[in-house]
Amino acid sequence: xxxxxxxxxxxxxxxxxxxxxxxxxxxQLDDEQLxxxxxxxxxxxxxxxxxxxxxxxxxxxLLGLGEKAFPELEEVFVKNPDKSGLPKPAISYLRTCWTTxxxxxxxxxxxxxxxxxxxxxxxxxxxxxEKEPHRNRLNVLLSRTIHIASHLGQLNLLT
Amino acid sequence: xxxxxxxxxxxxxxxxxxxxxxxxxxxQLDDEQLxxxxxxxxxxxxxxxxxxxxxxxxxxxLLGLGEKAFPELEEVFVKNPDKSGLPKPAISYLRTCWTTxxxxxxxxxxxxxxxxxxxxxxxxxxxxxEKEPHRNRLNVLLSRTIHIASHLGQLNLLT
Numbered sequence: 088x089x090x091x092x093x094x095x096x097x098x099x100x101x102x103x104x105x106x107x108x109x110x111x112x113x114x115q116l117d118d119e120q121l122x123x124x125x126x127x128x129x130x131x132x133x134x135x136x137x138x139x140x141x142x143x144x145x146x147x148x149l150l151g152l153g154e155k156a157f158p159e160l161e162e163v164f165v166k167n168p169d170k171s172g173l174p175k176p177a178i179s180y181l182r183t184c185w186t187t188x189x190x191x192x193x194x195x196x197x198x199x200x201x202x203x204x205x206x207x208x209x210x211x212x213x214x215x216x217e218k219e220p221h222r223n224r225l226n227v228l229l230s231r232t233i234h235i236a237s238h239l240g241q242l243n244l245l246t
Numbered sequence: 247x248x249x250x251x252x253x254x255x256x257x258x259x260x261x262x263x264x265x266x267x268x269x270x271x272x273x274q275l276d277d278e279q280l281x282x283x284x285x286x287x288x289x290x291x292x293x294x295x296x297x298x299x300x301x302x303x304x305x306x307x308l309l310g311l312g313e314k315a316f317p318e319l320e321e322v323f324v325k326n327p328d329k330s331g332l333p334k335p336a337i338s339y340l341r342t343c344w345t346t347x348x349x350x351x352x353x354x355x356x357x358x359x360x361x362x363x364x365x366x367x368x369x370x371x372x373x374x375x376e377k378e379p380h381r382n383r384l385n386v387l388l389s390r391t392i393h394i395a396s397h398l399g400q401l402n403l404l405t
Contacts, residue, residue, distance in 0.1 A: 090364055094253045097380050101388055126285035126403040205249055221256050229260050229388075233395045240396030241403065244285040 091201050098204075098228050099196060105235040106189055109139070112242045113185065118178045125241040130169045132245050133178055135238050137164035140184040143192060146231060150224050151209050152195040157184045204228070250360050257363075257387050258355060264394040265348055268298070271401045272344065277337045284400040289328045291404050292337055294397050296323035299343040302351060305390060309383050310368050311354040316343045363387070 113121075113136060121132035130138075141160035147153045155161075163173045175181075204225040207216040216222055272280075272295060280291035289297075300319035306312045314320075322332045334340075363384040366375040375381055 091249055091253075093364070093380050093382075094250075094384070097385050097388060100380070101392060105392065129403050205252070221252050221259070223252075225253070226256050229256060233260060233264065233392060236392045236395035237399035237402075240399035243396075244288050244400065244403075 089201075095201050095204055095225070098225060098232070102196075102228055102232045103193075105232050105239060109235055109239050109242070110186075112239065112246060113182065116242075116245055120245055121178060123245055125244045130241070132242060133175060133181065134164065134169035135242055136178070136181045136185060137175065139235065139238060140181055140188055141165050142231065142234065143188040144184065146192060146227065147188075147195070149208050149210055149227055150195070151206075153191070156187060156191065160184060199224070248360075254360055254363055254384070257384060257391070261355075261387055261391045261394075262352075264391050264398065268394055268398050268401070269345075271398065271405060272341065275401075275404055279404055280337060282404055284403045289400070291401060292334060292340065293323065293328035294401055295337070295340045295344060296334065298394065298397060299340055299347055300324050301390065301393065302347040303343065305351060305386065306347075306354070308367050308369055308386055309354070310365075312350070315346060315350065319343060358383070 116132055121136060124131050125135070137160055140157065141164040144155050144157045144160060145165075148155060160176075163171070163175055167173055176184075205220075205223050207213070207222060208224055208227050211219070211222040275291055280295060283290050284294070296319055299316065300323040303314050303316045303319060304324075307314060319335075322330070322334055326332055335343075364379075364382050366372070366381060367383055367386050370378070370381040
């Protein structure tokens with residue numbers, strides 16, 4: 088296998104491994120458990136579920152793969168903290184958002200060729216990308232994989 | 247820049263970013279704060295410090311870059327859980343282990359060329375590596391970067 092292909096495989100394997108582990112934790116936690124804080128005074132499982140769903144939904148436009156499906160999540164779960172007082176959607180809805188966002192990403196990822204991963208993401212301008220060619224789709228994948236891990240470590244505290 | 251070089255740069259950037267963030271958290275937390283559990287009944291900051299130091303120290307032989315400097319950490323911080331009852335080294339010593347392990351890795355990483363990252367790690371046999379060429383040094387780097395993130399998410403709860 089070509090080394091470049093190998094790298095894409097490694098990055099995708101890491102992404103899907105984190106998604107799979109996080110799915111297991113969300114399946115294991117019922118709604119009551121999700122309402123608890125991961126540590127006293129810190130984020131609840133519900134907030135982390137909404138946050139991860141919002142961030143993954145936002146990856147679709149960031150990677151130039153389409154539009155957000157759940158743009159309303161950003162205000163509650165990205166721009167504002169857990170204790171903002173803003174009303175939160177039902178947990179069952181957030182669970183659906185999380186799964187839908189990841190399924191949409193998976194479908195798009197499977198259709199991308201190796202070279203597509205080296206194209207710029209949409210939050211960087213073309214002149215900046217020419218100077219900093221690492222600001223590509225693959226880098227978004229890596230950084231979001233790390234992002235899942237940081238919150239999965241916290242969600243594990245609820246199990 | 248060649249795409250393969252770019253990928254190594256991206257993976258190393260991600261590693262060093264996680265190390266840097268974790269260093270900041272460990273510097274911010276004094277020894278008393280580190281003795282606290284990240285959530286009631288869960289691991290203490292001290293255990294996570296020892297655990298990360300042990301895992302990073304073990305990366306040196308795993309990557310074929312030398313011997314462990316602190317082999318005694320494995321029993322307490324990898325093979326056994328926080329509440330094992332085993333005596334733990336002083337926190338100041340663990341802080342030194344953490345920094346030393348990362349500095350040794352950084353020195354070795356800077357000396358590795360692009361192709362070196364595609365060579366097998368030492369926990370996979372040559373026949374297995376021929377079938378599964380993604381079991382290389384770069385994959386260790388990626389998975390350990392994700393590993394730091396999962397514990398950094400927990401350590402952040404102490405700040």
